[in-house]
Amino acid sequence: MRNNGNNLALRFWQVLVLVGMFVAWHVLTVPGIVPPFYFDDPHKAPFFFGEPLKVLSRIWDWFIGGDIYRHLGVTLIETLLAFVIGTVFGVAIGIWLALAPMASAICDPYVKALNAMPRVILAPIFFVWFGLGMASKVALGVTLVFFIVFFNVYQGVREVSPVVLANARMLGASRGQLLRYVYLPSAMSWVFASLHNSVGLAFVGAVVGEYLGSSEGVGYLIHQAEGVFDINTVFAGILVLTGFALALDMVVTLVERKLLVWQPRGGETERI
Amino acid sequence: MTPALALERITCTFVSRQDRAKRYTAVKETTLVVAPGEFVSVVGPTGCGKTTLLNIAAGLLQPSAGAVRVLGELLVGTNTKAGYLFQSDALMPWRNAIDNVTAGLEFRGIAREAARAQGEEWLKRVGLSGFGDRYPHQLSGGMRKRIALAQTLILSPQILLMDEPFAALDIQTRQLMENELLELWSADRKSVVFITHDLEEAIALADRVVVLSAGPATHPIGEYRIDLSRPRDVAEVRLTPRFLELHTEIWHAMKDEVLKGYAQQRQ
Numbered sequence: 001m002r003n004n005g006n007n008l009a010l011r012f013w014q015v016l017v018l019v020g021m022f023v024a025w026h027v028l029t030v031p032g033i034v035p036p037f038y039f040d041d042p043h044k045a046p047f048f049f050g051e052p053l054k055v056l057s058r059i060w061d062w063f064i065g066g067d068i069y070r071h072l073g074v075t076l077i078e079t080l081l082a083f084v085i086g087t088v089f090g091v092a093i094g095i096w097l098a099l100a101p102m103a104s105a106i107c108d109p110y111v112k113a114l115n116a117m118p119r120v121i122l123a124p125i126f127f128v129w130f131g132l133g134m135a136s137k138v139a140l141g142v143t144l145v146f147f148i149v150f151f152n153v154y155q156g157v158r159e160v161s162p163v164v165l166a167n168a169r170m171l172g173a174s175r176g177q178l179l180r181y182v183y184l185p186s187a188m189s190w191v192f193a194s195l196h197n198s199v200g201l202a203f204v205g206a207v208v209g210e211y212l213g214s215s216e217g218v219g220y221l222i223h224q225a226e227g228v229f230d231i232n233t234v235f236a237g238i239l240v241l242t243g244f245a246l247a248l249d250m251v252v253t254l255v256e257r258k259l260l261v262w263q264p265r266g267g268e269t270e271r272i
Numbered sequence: 273m274t275p276a277l278a279l280e281r282i283t284c285t286f287v288s289r290q291d292r293a294k295r296y297t298a299v300k301e302t303t304l305v306v307a308p309g310e311f312v313s314v315v316g317p318t319g320c321g322k323t324t325l326l327n328i329a330a331g332l333l334q335p336s337a338g339a340v341r342v343l344g345e346l347l348v349g350t351n352t353k354a355g356y357l358f359q360s361d362a363l364m365p366w367r368n369a370i371d372n373v374t375a376g377l378e379f380r381g382i383a384r385e386a387a388r389a390q391g392e393e394w395l396k397r398v399g400l401s402g403f404g405d406r407y408p409h410q411l412s413g414g415m416r417k418r419i420a421l422a423q424t425l426i427l428s429p430q431i432l433l434m435d436e437p438f439a440a441l442d443i444q445t446r447q448l449m450e451n452e453l454l455e456l457w458s459a460d461r462k463s464v465v466f467i468t469h470d471l472e473e474a475i476a477l478a479d480r481v482v483v484l485s486a487g488p489a490t491h492p493i494g495e496y497r498i499d500l501s502r503p504r505d506v507a508e509v510r511l512t513p514r515f516l517e518l519h520t521e522i523w524h525a526m527k528d529e530v531l532k533g534y535a536q537q538r539q
């Protein structure tokens with residue numbers, strides 16, 4: 001009971017903070033409510049910071065008018081493709097290098113260099129290779145996702161308990177079966193543990209790619225609005241992206257719960 | 273009769289990875305022969321090389337010198353005739369109880385339905401029917417040991433290697449499991465090598481007790497035939513005069529080694 005009450009109070013305060021921020025934004029930007037204290041002209045504040053009511057009405061128009069769905073769909077597809085492709089490559093190469101010490105030793109400096117490189121600068125190359133369509137955004141996302149997954153898988157395979165491994169061998173597992181029934185599940189648990197990170201980065205790759213050059217997607221909308229100094233649309237795009245990222249994160253949390261049932265979690269008792 | 277398992281003049285020297293000149297001979301010139309259907313307990317102070325010896329018998333570790341024969345044949349690679357119950361948790365944490373129990377059958381390519389049926393049967397035999405969908409972290413230490421026992425026995429190995437399987441359990445659970453083990457074993461008399469540092473447990477379970485010296489260069493220093501009648505109840509057998517006699521005799525021979533081992537550990 002107490003817990004529930006606490007939760008409600010918490011929600012209340014959280015919503016209050018949000019409303020408070022919008023009210024402050026509104027009061028500080030709409031001309032004529034407070035006298036200008038930083039800019040010399042009351043119309044400069046909305047020029048730089050937008051006006052929340054216009055931003056919200058823009059979002060409303062997008063969703064009612066249906067313009068936004070195509071762009072959201074494109075961003076979502078790019079995100080998912082980048083995530084899936086990056087994960088598959090990360091898992092495959094991670095397992096391979098973890099089980100081949102020689103290859104791993106040879107590749108080590110290159111892996112480190114590639115990981116240290118700010119990979120967003122690859123975007124221009126991907127535009128040249130794959131054009132301005134979805135493929136270049138997916139490629140950018142893949143480079144971001146790959147390393148997260150790769151390092152986690154590498155770690156996961158390296159840290160398989162030697163006793164569990166010996167036990168599987170004694171139970172008659174062949175080399176291939178060890179890979180499938182021991183290394184892979186162990187590596188996957190590390191992949192799932194980094195799901196939030198990798199999905200988040202796939203999203204970053206997609207949006208940044210769109211922003212840098214494309215004709216579709218939410219990043220493109222923002223870029224276009226910025227080009228004509230339509231700051232309200234820029235903010236609307238940012239808010240939509242934030243909501244979208246939150247939704248994506250919630251889905252990941254649900255998936256994670258399903259996939260990691262076997263891992264101990266704190267406090268599984270029921271209070272009566 | 274060919275012995276089920278024969279360790280012949282086994283020596284095992286570990287070389288330090290950092291410094292190849294640093295070496296440690298854990299086991300030296302050890303011979304251990306187990307007859308078909310025989311239950312042999314091996315006792316020795318902690319750190320003397322019991323696990324090392326068992327790993328060699330399982331084919332998980334190559335001895336520096338000596339040979340292992342399984343049913344008369346020289347052992348190469350892992351010992352496929354043997355089941356191994358490890359000292360520490362060896363269940364796959366991402367598989368639930370029933371999937372852990374049937375893992376070996378799955379590796380052998382047995383159809384899922386048939387494997388599950390056998391698995392349920394074994395869960396019942398170790399007293400855990402209804403726990404099949406629990407994951408290892410949701411089970412107590414004793415339950416996990418039972419699952420591990422079922423996982424090993426479901427494959428019906430001819431040789432059973434057990435490494436201090438019950439050391440981590442409380443005394444009541446432990447006696448229950450010891451009795452269960454004897455019951456399961458009496459059904460089809462596998463050859464058993466049971467490692468323990470607990471002399472009472474060794475005598476209560478075994479046909480023969482082998483005592484190891486303290487390390488380094490561990491080797492057997494005594495062998496005792498345990499002529500207590502079967503079937504036994506491990507709690508009751510401890511109170512019989514013959515048990516006490518055997519215990520006194522073996523303990524007397526072991527005491528110096530245990531003290532030596534203890535002194536080494538403290539250094």
Ligand SMILES: Nc1ncnc2c1ncn2[C@@H]1O[C@H](COP(=O)(O)OP(=O)(O)O)[C@@H](O)[C@H]1O
Pocket residue numbers: 286287296298316317318319320321322323324325487
């Ligand atoms: N892989 C290894 N490398 C170096 N030393 C080892 C290794 N495995 C075991 N040892 C040493 O061998 C000795 C015997 O170990 P172990 O067989 O585990 O003892 P026990 O099972 O009797 O407690 C110990 O002193 C241990 O430090």
Ligand SMILES: [Mg+2]
Pocket residue numbers: 322323359435436
């Ligand atoms: Mg040991």
